[in-house]
Amino acid sequence: xxxxxxxxxxxxxxxxxxxxxxxxxxxxxxxxxxxxxxxxxxxxxxxxxxxxxxxxxxxxxxxxxxxxxxxxxxxxxxxxxxxxxxxxxxxx
Amino acid sequence: xxxxxxxxxxxxxxxxxxxxxxxxxxxxxxxxxxxxxxxxxxxxxxxxxxxxxxxxxxxxxxxxxxxxxxxxxxxxxxxxxxxxxxxxxxxxxxxxxxxxxxxxxxxxxxxxxxxxxxxxxxxxxxxxxxxxxxxxxxxxxxxxxxxxxxxxxxxxxxxxxxxxxxxxxxxxxxxxxxxxxxxxxxxxxxxxxxxxxxxxxxxxxxxxxxxxxxxxxxxxxxxxxxxxxxxxxxxxxxxxxxxxxxxxxxxxxxxxxxxxx
Numbered sequence: 001x002x003x004x005x006x007x008x009x010x011x012x013x014x015x016x017x018x019x020x021x022x023x024x025x026x027x028x029x030x031x032x033x034x035x036x037x038x039x040x041x042x043x044x045x046x047x048x049x050x051x052x053x054x055x056x057x058x059x060x061x062x063x064x065x066x067x068x069x070x071x072x073x074x075x076x077x078x079x080x081x082x083x084x085x086x087x088x089x090x091x092x
Numbered sequence: 093x094x095x096x097x098x099x100x101x102x103x104x105x106x107x108x109x110x111x112x113x114x115x116x117x118x119x120x121x122x123x124x125x126x127x128x129x130x131x132x133x134x135x136x137x138x139x140x141x142x143x144x145x146x147x148x149x150x151x152x153x154x155x156x157x158x159x160x161x162x163x164x165x166x167x168x169x170x171x172x173x174x175x176x177x178x179x180x181x182x183x184x185x186x187x188x189x190x191x192x193x194x195x196x197x198x199x200x201x202x203x204x205x206x207x208x209x210x211x212x213x214x215x216x217x218x219x220x221x222x223x224x225x226x227x228x229x230x231x232x233x234x235x236x237x238x239x240x241x242x243x244x245x246x247x248x249x250x251x252x253x254x255x256x257x258x259x260x261x262x263x264x265x266x267x268x269x270x271x272x273x274x275x276x277x278x279x280x281x282x283x284x285x286x287x288x289x290x291x292x293x294x295x296x297x298x299x300x301x302x303x304x305x306x307x308x309x310x311x312x313x314x315x316x317x318x319x320x321x322x323x324x325x326x327x328x329x330x331x332x333x334x335x336x337x338x339x340x341x342x343x344x345x346x347x348x349x350x351x352x353x
Contacts, residue, residue: 025095
């Protein structure tokens with residue numbers, strides 16, 4: 001499964017890693033919805049680290065669409081919240 | 093999965109057209125766009141297949157209904173032959189109901205056939221567009237990659253030329269310095285030769301000094317020769333003069349000794 005970390009690129013993550021990543025991902029979503037800034041920062045960092053270590057970076061010239069997308073490491077809770085709204089950050 | 097990753101992925105896919113502008117690599121966006129077109133084409137093809145399946149199902153139903161209709165007509169005819177008009181009427185009224193269904197299904201069949209033809213045509217057109225896009229996409233990707241490579245080469249070249257410039261400057265400086273030193277050496281030689289500069293080593297003498305030395309050295313020899321001649325001749329006024337000179341020399345030497353003490 002190809003995961004894109006915004007601003008970093010794509011990594012190929014084996015399906016076997018997904019349950020662990022899912023737990024962090026759900027935790028992150030709960031923190032975003034709950035407005036837990038500290039928790040959000042911590043979990044996002046942990047999730048990105050987990051994806052980076054579990055995944056194999058795709059070369060820059062690899063051309064494959066990402067199935068999952070993660071916010072950039074320096075994204076704020078508000079930014080991610082805005083991205084997750086129906087309209088997302090991109091209106092229309 | 094319903095967390096952030098999945099939702100962001102879904103939103104990005106849903107906003108694909110807008111996201112194209114924001115994607116990091118234009119080549120990726122082209123492939124993404126191509127993939128979306130393929131998905132669309134796939135949907136249209138699936139639509140064509142669905143419509144064709146429905147059409148076939150209708151045809152089967154129509155055949156069935158027509159079979160039943162024929163059967164009821166036969167039954168009515170038999171009933172009449174047996175003098176059972178009531179049964180014949182029942183059979184014919186059922187047949188009439190079936191005929192109505194057949195007419196409805198035939199209308200539906202015609203509509204579906206029209207849809208199928210339109211969709212087939214649309215799928216063919218879309219296929220042609222997707223093929224054209226794929227070709228264009230590959231061309232753009234190749235151009236982009238080439239442009240990237242060209243930029244890299246350009247950067248490398250400018251780096252090399254800067255380095256070469258540095259080397260050139262160093263060579264120029266070295267050449268200037270050499271020329272300067274050569275010019276200076278030439279000038280010094282000339283100045284030394286002309287006597288305008290003193291030779292600090294004391295090894296070389298200019299022409300004038302050498303001539304003076306030669307002349308003065310010669311004079312001493314001549315004077316010595318005359319003095320010796322006078323001694324042999326037994327004295328002369330010249331001797332007194334020469335003797336005085338000798339005394340002066342003696343005094344000078346004594347003075348020199350005294351100074352040393």
